[in-house]
Amino acid sequence: IGLHSIAVGGMEPKTVLITGCSSGIGLALAVKLAKDDKKRFKVYATMRNLKKSTHLVEAAGKTLGRTLEIKELDVCDEDSIRSCVDSIPEKKVDILISNAGVGLIGPIECQTIEEMKKVMDTNFFGLVRLLKVVLPDMKRRKKGHIVVISSVMGIQGIMFNDIYAASKFAVEGFCESLAVQALRFNLHLSLIEPGPVITEFESKVYEESLKMDLSAADEETANIYLNVYMKHYKEIFQSLGQLPEEIAEHTLKIITLDNPPFRHQTNSLYTPVTTLKYADPTGDLSVDVFYKSVFKYDKIFTASLNFLKLLRWRSRKSFTLD
Numbered sequence: 211i212g213l214h215s216i217a218v219g220g221m222e223p224k225t226v227l228i229t230g231c232s233s234g235i236g237l238a239l240a241v242k243l244a245k246d247d248k249k250r251f252k253v254y255a256t257m258r259n260l261k262k263s264t265h266l267v268e269a270a271g272k273t274l275g276r277t278l279e280i281k282e283l284d285v286c287d288e289d290s291i292r293s294c295v296d297s298i299p300e301k302k303v304d305i306l307i308s309n310a311g312v313g314l315i316g317p318i319e320c321q322t323i324e325e326m327k328k329v330m331d332t333n334f335f336g337l338v339r340l341l342k343v344v345l346p347d348m349k350r351r352k353k354g355h356i357v358v359i360s361s362v363m364g365i366q367g368i369m370f371n372d373i374y375a376a377s378k379f380a381v382e383g384f385c386e387s388l389a390v391q392a393l394r395f396n397l398h399l400s401l402i403e404p405g406p407v408i409t410e411f412e413s414k415v416y417e418e419s420l421k422m423d424l425s426a427a428d429e430e431t432a433n434i435y436l437n438v439y440m441k442h443y444k445e446i447f448q449s450l451g452q453l454p455e456e457i458a459e460h461t462l463k464i465i466t467l468d469n470p471p472f473r474h475q476t477n478s479l480y481t482p483v484t485t486l487k488y489a490d491p492t493g494d495l496s497v498d499v500f501y502k503s504v505f506k507y508d509k510i511f512t513a514s515l516n517f518l519k520l521l522r523w524r525s526r527k528s529f530t531l532d
C-alpha cells in the first residue's frame with residue numbers, strides 16, 4: 211500500500227466513484243474529496259470523454275495518481291460502467307456519487323422526443339444503470355453510501371423545464387422506493403437537492419435555448435418563454451445561484467455523517483420556494499405563487515431578486531458572474 215493511500219488515524223480511505231467529473235459539481239467534488247486533509251477518500255473521478263479531463267487534471271494538481279484517479283465512464287452505456295467498476299481494486303465502491311446529468315429547457319412543442327429521451331436516459335436511467343452494477347456488491351457487504359445529485363426540480367416542477375423536472379422526479383421516486391430496502395441492508399442513500407448552481411449546465415442550457423427553433427410554438431408561448439422565463443432564468447442564477455464548490459462542501463458533510471439524511475437541500479435561500487409544495491397538499495399554492503411571481507407581481511419579484519443579488523455579491527469577493 212502506498213503512503214498516500216493510508217488515511218490519518220490508520221483508517222483505510224473510502225473508495226468514492228463520481229460520475230460526470232469533466233466540469234461543474236462533479237469536478238469540484240472530486241477535487242474537494244481528493245484534497246481532504248485527513249486523506250479519508252480514494253476518488254475515482256469519471257467522465258464519458260477523457261479528452262475533457264484537462265480542467266480536472268489542473269484542479270487536481272498533486273492529488274492525481276495519489277488520492278485521485280481519472281477513469282472513463284458513460285452513464286448511458288452499461289458496458290462502460292461495468293468495465294470502470296471492474297478496474298477498481300476489489301471492484302469495491304464505498305461511496306457512489308451519481309452526478310452526471312444534462313438539462314433541457316423550452317416549450318415541449320419545440321423539442322423532439324429524441325432530445326427528451328436523452329435527458330431521461332442520462333439523468334434517470336444513468337442512475338439506474340449505475341445501481342444495477344454497484345448495488346449488489348454493497349448489499350453483499352452490507353456497507354455503502356449512494357449519493358445522488360438530484361435537484362430542487364426533483365421536488366417541484368418549473369415552467370419550461372418539463373422534461374428535466376420529470377427526469378429528476380423519476381430519480382426521486384426511484385430513490386424513495388429504494389430507500390427502505392437500502393435501510394434493510396444497512397446502506398445509506400442520500401439525495402442532494404441543489405437549487406441553481408453556476409456551472410456549464412446553465413451556459414449549455416442557455417445557449418441551446420437561444421438556438422432553439424420556436425416556430426412550432428404559438429406566439430404567446432414563444433413570448434412567455436423568451437421574454438418572461440428566460441429573463442427570470444438569468445436573474446435567478448445571478449441572485450440565488452451557488453458555486454459548485456458549495457455543493458461539494460455540502461456533499462462532503464453528508465458523506466461524513468454517521469446518519470446522513472435521505473434528502474438534503476443545499477440552498478437555504480431556495481428552501482422557502484420548495485416549502486410551498488409541502489405546505490399545501492393540493493399543490494395550488496406553489497402553482498399560484500409561481501404564476502404570480504412571473505405574470506402578476508413581476509416587478510416585485512425582480513426587485514427582490516436584484517436586492518438578493520446585491521447582498522450576495524457584496525459578501526462574496528470571489529464571485530465571478532457578469
Ligand SMILES: NC(=O)C1=CN([C@@H]2O[C@H](COP(=O)(O)OP(=O)(O)OC[C@H]3O[C@@H](n4cnc5c(N)ncnc54)[C@H](OP(=O)(O)O)[C@@H]3O)[C@@H](O)[C@H]2O)C=CC1
Binds near residue numbers: 235284286407412
Ligand atoms: N447547475 C445547476 O443549476 C444544477 C445542476 N444539478 C445537477 O447537478 C449535476 C451536475 O451538473 P452540473 O455540474 O451543474 O453541470 P455540468 O454540465 O457542468 O456537468 C455535467 C456533467 O455530466 C456529464 N455527463 C453528461 N452526460 C453524461 C454521460 N452520458 N455519462 C457520463 N457523464 C455525462 C458531463 O460530461 P460532458 O462534459 O462530457 O458533457 C459533465 O461532466 C446534474 O445531475 C444536474 O442535473 C442540480 C441542480 C442544479
Ligand SMILES: CC1=C(/C=C/C(C)=C/C=C/C(C)=C/C=O)C(C)(C)CCC1
Binds near residue numbers: 404446
Ligand atoms: C424560483 C422561481 C422561478 C425559477 C426558478 C429556476 C429557474 C430554478 C432553476 C433551478 C435549476 C436550474 C435546477 C437545476 O437542477 C420562476 C419559474 C422563474 C418563477 C417563480 C419562482
